[in-house]
Amino acid sequence: MADDVAVTKRAIATAKGDVVLVGHSYGGVVVSEAGNDTKVKSLVYITAFAPDKGESVASLIANPAPGAPVPPILHPVDGFLFLDRGKFAASFAADVRPDLAAFMADFQVPWGVEALQGAVSEPAWRSKPSYYLVAKDDGMIPPPAQRMIASRAGAHVTEAAGSHAIYVSHPEAVAAVIQQAAE
Numbered sequence: 001m002a003d004d005v006a007v008t009k010r011a012i013a014t015a016k017g018d019v020v021l022v023g024h025s026y027g028g029v030v031v032s033e034a035g036n037d038t039k040v041k042s043l044v045y046i047t048a049f050a051p052d053k054g055e056s057v058a059s060l061i062a063n064p065a066p067g068a069p070v071p072p073i074l075h076p077v078d079g080f081l082f083l084d085r086g087k088f089a090a091s092f093a094a095d096v097r098p099d100l101a102a103f104m105a106d107f108q109v110p111w112g113v114e115a116l117q118g119a120v121s122e123p124a125w126r127s128k129p130s131y132y133l134v135a136k137d138d139g140m141i142p143p144p145a146q147r148m149i150a151s152r153a154g155a156h157v158t159e160a161a162g163s164h165a166i167y168v169s170h171p172e173a174v175a176a177v178i179q180q181a182a183e
């Protein structure tokens with residue numbers, strides 16, 4: 001996580017004007033940590049984690065609600081996680097064209113196990129306007145958990161039908177939330 005935050009901070013530093021940080025899924029952790037920069041005017045969480053001080057993805061997913069979907073995360077290989085390709089579409093991209101969901105499964109980016117443990121020091125959502133898009137058909141982060149995360153962060157909440165890959169299946173819903181945050 002520290003590396004992801006450092007890269008994000010470098011991008012913020014090169015921006016010529018105000019910044020709206022957008023994070024999807026684990027990217028919400030990065031947005032929460034990197035968003036305290038004075039150039040950052042607002043935060044957007046797209047079906048994302050928004051940890052509080054001292055929390056990490058690992059702590060947020062430690063006690064799933066009964067009946068919550070179980071993401072098909074495979075055992076780590078060389079310190080990295082992948083989703084089971086055969087279960088990827090159903091859990092991550094259920095409303096994405098089958099050929100595109102298969103492409104996404106085949107070319108998923110590995111996620112470092114250490115990133116799961118990266119704890120937020122001071123969440124930017126405590127001091128920045130925040131916006132949250134709940135994907136109502138998400139098979140990775142349960143919608144009730146998304147609503148709780150958004151409420152706790154005091155975010156302006158929008159809900160839309162869509163999977164965890166709502167940015168692919170319903171980009172107009174994502175763009176509308178980003179537009180709202182930018183205004």
